[in-house]
Every structure is written in C-alpha cells, then in structure tokens.
Amino acid sequence: MSEQKKDLILTKEGSIATIVINRAEKRNALTHEMWKDLPDLLNDVEEDENIKVLIVSGAGKQAFAAGADISEFNTLRASAEGARVYNEATQNAEKKLEQLSKPTIAMIQGFCVGGGLEIALACDFRFTSDTGVFGITPAKIGIIYNLAGTKKLVDLVGPARAKDILFSGRMLDAEEAYEIGLVERLYAESELTEKTYDYANLLASRAQNSIRGLKRVITEVEYGAVVESKEIEDLILQSFDSDEYLEGVKAFQEKRKPVFK
Structure with missing residues (x-):
C-alpha cells in the first residue's frame, strides 16, 4: 500500500x-x-x-x-x-x-x-x-x-x-x-x-520487544542517564515475561533460529 x-x-x-x-x-x-x-x-x-x-x-x-x-x-x-x-x-x-x-x-x-x-x-x-x-x-x-x-x-x-x-x-x-x-x-x-x-x-527478523526496549534505553543514555529509572527497570524486567523471550530461549535450546511473531 x-x-x-x-x-x-x-x-x-x-x-x-x-x-x-x-x-x-x-x-x-x-x-x-x-x-x-x-x-x-x-x-x-x-x-x-x-x-x-x-x-x-x-x-x-x-x-x-x-x-x-x-x-x-x-x-x-x-x-x-x-x-x-x-x-x-x-x-x-x-x-x-x-x-x-x-x-x-x-x-x-x-x-x-x-x-x-x-x-x-x-x-x-x-x-x-x-x-x-x-x-x-x-x-x-x-x-x-x-x-x-x-x-x-x-x-x-x-x-x-x-x-x-x-x-x-x-x-x-x-x-x-x-x-x-x-x-x-x-x-x-x-x-x-x-x-x-x-x-x-x-x-x-529479531525480537521487536528487545529492539524497541533497547532503543528506549539507548536514548536515555544519550540524554545523560547513568542509573536506571523505575520506568526503565520495569521495561527490562517485563521483557522476561514476553512471548518473545520464551521463543528465544526455546529456539536456543533447540538449536534453531527463533521465529518471532
């Protein structure tokens, strides 16, 4: 389109x-x-x-x-x-x-x-x-x-x-x-x-949850952050509850490329 x-x-x-x-x-x-x-x-x-x-x-x-x-x-x-x-x-x-x-x-x-x-x-x-x-x-x-x-x-x-x-x-x-x-x-x-x-x-093809979260973290660093805010800490921890994390770990264990939705 x-x-x-x-x-x-x-x-x-x-x-x-x-x-x-x-x-x-x-x-x-x-x-x-x-x-x-x-x-x-x-x-x-x-x-x-x-x-x-x-x-x-x-x-x-x-x-x-x-x-x-x-x-x-x-x-x-x-x-x-x-x-x-x-x-x-x-x-x-x-x-x-x-x-x-x-x-x-x-x-x-x-x-x-x-x-x-x-x-x-x-x-x-x-x-x-x-x-x-x-x-x-x-x-x-x-x-x-x-x-x-x-x-x-x-x-x-x-x-x-x-x-x-x-x-x-x-x-x-x-x-x-x-x-x-x-x-x-x-x-x-x-x-x-x-x-x-x-x-x-x-x-x-990569985990979009990771990419978008990392972009946010890098932006914080660019603007002077040296310690994690509560918001950034939550963003990081929430990634461990994501479907992408489950697929990434499973793919690693099965020795295959991950398929992220």
Whole structure:
C-alpha cells in the first residue's frame, strides 16, 4: 500500500515501510508543508503493528534532500516570527522521527545537506552510497542551527568535527563522512538499496520487544542517564515475561533460529 502527502510518499511492503522525499526535480528540497506533513506519515508507521522498520530515502539519484526550498527564505522565513513557525515544524518532525519506537534508516545518495541531513541525523542509522555529499551550511546564510540537531551531530562526530562542519559550511564526501562516523555504512551506488533493505529485513527478523526496549534505553543514555529509572527497570524486567523471550530461549535450546511473531 502507499500513502502520499503531496511531496512525501509512504509505501509498505511486508514489515518494511519506506518514506520517499519526492521532489526529484528540486533535488528533494524541503518545504514547510513537507515538514508539517511528515509527522502524519510517521504516526501511520508507528501505529501499524505489521511495520517493524522504516527507511527514509530521496527520489532519484541526485539527492536524499538538498536542504530547504530556497524560495521560502524570501517568504515564510523572511522574519524572525516566520522562522519561528518554520522551525517549530522542522523540530516537531525531527522529534517525531527520532522518537519513533521502530528502527529507522536514512538511505542516502547524492546531496544530503541542511534539512536533509537533519532528517538523516534523526534516524537511527545512516547508510550512504559513494555518491553521498554531506553538509550543514548555517554559516553561509547567517542563521544558527537548532540545539537538538546540533546535539545529534556532536554525539556522532564529536565537538571539534561538529564545529568544523557547522562553522565552515563545507561539503564532505561519502568517504570522509564514513571515516568520521557521520554515516554507519558506505556502499557502491549499485549496492545501496539491496544492502539497506537486507539490513532492514534482518532487524525485522529479531525480537521487536528487545529492539524497541533497547532503543528506549539507548536514548536515555544519550540524554545523560547513568542509573536506571523505575520506568526503565520495569521495561527490562517485563521483557522476561514476553512471548518473545520464551521463543528465544526455546529456539536456543533447540538449536534453531527463533521465529518471532
């Protein structure tokens, strides 16, 4: 099945959902409307019990998303108040993507710049082809990047490299992005789609109770937790009462692959 929000397309095949940024003629430049529409598609993915993994990609081969639609800098983003409205939409969409309980993969080829890289940073994983080009360019246009996106960038590459990327506004090729940890996997262009969906299907075959719980625990660690809260402790202990735990133990004892529902 598929659902379209003008320039965003959601498709589902088996246990894998894909959201395509669909403005290939504009190198998938992001508009305010697209940022507002993205949470609705993410809610659909969250609520569909059959979906276990989300992949986000860009239409065509030129770009994942080449940043914001420049025309909106002279309209909606022409003042501080307009920028506030725009930023609320972008931050809401990024937060919704980051907090999705299911694993998310940004599948990147071509330009992944500005808002495009913000979306990729909000995903759990970033897989790129050797055509990938990465950058965040606030210093080229006189704006300041948001805190949530900056934190994610710093967490991935460290403070000094984050400063280099943001202060200089320079473009990084796929190899450098991989070397500094901005992306997790680097593939030939011809292999990217197959390898990304192979990994998504691998995740879909694992215990979803474990994956979603571990995603929650890792998020707590990212935001500074060093001891377990009562909520996290309960989450961990409840996993021992799950059907997936029973199947996992049984499969291990029977020396076979587990089959999780």
